[in-house]
Amino acid sequence: MMLPLAIPAMLQDQAVYHQYYDPLVPVTATPWLLFTILKMLIVFTVIMVGVAMLTLAERKISAWIQDRIGPNRTGYGGLLQPAADGLKNIMKEETYPDAAYMPLFILAPMLSFIPALITFAVIPFAAPLSTRWGLVEMSVANLPIGFLYILAIASLGVYGIVLAGWSSNNKYSLLGGLRSSAQMVSYEIAMGMAAVSVLLLAGNVSLPAIVQQQQGMGWNVFPLLIGFFIFCVASFAETNRLPFDLPEAESELIAGYHTEYSAMKFSMFFIAEYSNMVTASALMVTLFFGGWDIPGTQWDNTPPWTGLKFALTLAFFLGKLLFFLFLYMWIRWTLPRFRYDQLMSLGWRFMLPLALAYIVITGGAVLVLDMLQVPRSVQWFGISPFWAALGVLNLVLAALVFVILDRGRIISPAYSRLSPVQVARLRAMSSGRSLAASQGD
């Protein structure tokens, strides 16, 4: 509706803007509106198509890991499989359980679908582009509170799952929904806390500012290694992917919260899961892997903002994104699901205290390094001393954490909290019983 009105206005504006053409001033007014609409359309389309291709990638990777070939009949190498699946799901009958509470049953898929998509709005996905109307920022919405927005929206996703579980009026769905709420609430805390260390280093919550800080200093993954580890594990839990897919748990809860859903409603949960994966990967890239930064060069962070620079940075961003998406799938087809008590103890007894302690340590280290006036900018051999010092501290911490984790006190068989003597007694008892059973009668 706004578009037809805006185009003549823009054509009139064109002459004016052309006179004051400054490639470094962000676009304003009508061109800004048009560019934003354009970016919205492109990002939405790319995510929807990308999600469709991700379902194919998931099936292909699972097949390869299991020494199979995967879908290869529809289109070249199975490339049209997502289209066939989509068509099938659109044509399918929607079933509505009699006992379901209809308004929420219909609302729930939308509630999980929408937050999953709109989270991506603040992610800067490439270097800005100079056009004849000014500088175009390459994120749908360049919010100054970017990261807080993500935390706020990402936590909305749990509503879709909980409401789906409750409104289905099915015991398995309800269990799935309950598990999901418990899981997401517990891991969200660790996730937010882990990201605080990034904010401490950047001194800003806006995502472009965080990317800029990493371009100047080097990627955050090294100086904030533990933070990355916590964030990574928590985002696996947040997206309900294996090994944290307790809300779905096919083998225990027959697909959990979406047991009662069919056709396109089920697809919406599926799309939500995959777009959550995309957003979580994009966040990991932005917060810890320099966003659209090309490593080893300053060429990409300085004007002029040409089309080539835009294309290359976009390619690097997508490359990093794809790596994390692959990691998600790789882990899914490797690890078994956590037991519920293991999940909770990992979240509350390990991740949360670790994240809290890590904020204190990072804050203290940043303070001390700043007091010692260790330079943040790149000094020798393209390395920033500040970055290196924090990195070494993190390596030491990582060694400690992994030694503690590796001792298995946190995640261990249910009987490992018994003393060896007790375990031996239990085993003797059970072997005696089976011996008696075999000799009996």
Add this chain to the structure above:
Amino acid sequence: MPIQVKVLTRPTADASYVRAMLSGMALTFKHLMNPHKKTEQYPEVKWALSPRWRGTHRMLTDETGKAKCVACGLCPQICPANCIKLVPGEDEDGNRYPLVYEIDEFRCIFCGYCQEVCPEEAIHVGRHYENSEYSREGFVYDLERLMAQTHPVCEMWDPADPKGE
């Protein structure tokens, strides 16, 4: 080939999750990169059937193109699924032949007793498994259909020793 079972000893105390996870991921990555996949491209590449495979029936014929069946009635007698319908007839010379010979492939359990019991080596189970039809009636094979089949037969019956002597 028997299924190979790997017996694992369960940890009695602390289990290493990190190391186990990393070695697991290395293993799956190895399989991911493995170019030798196990999938067979079915319609193009077909599974080599065992010589003893018992599938769709076939009625063998003699040199004159008539069915070898002498309508002795042994196969409907032995059939555990009761899927063979035989109505015997007799020509002017006193030779018995089947007036009606029908096998209901839906009821058949492919035990192969009909082939075992047949004194004339007429009815056979075949090395064949692709039988799809557009109607259920299509699965009741009559004598002409059984004689028209061309697939190899099950080698429970040794062609070099047809009478089993």
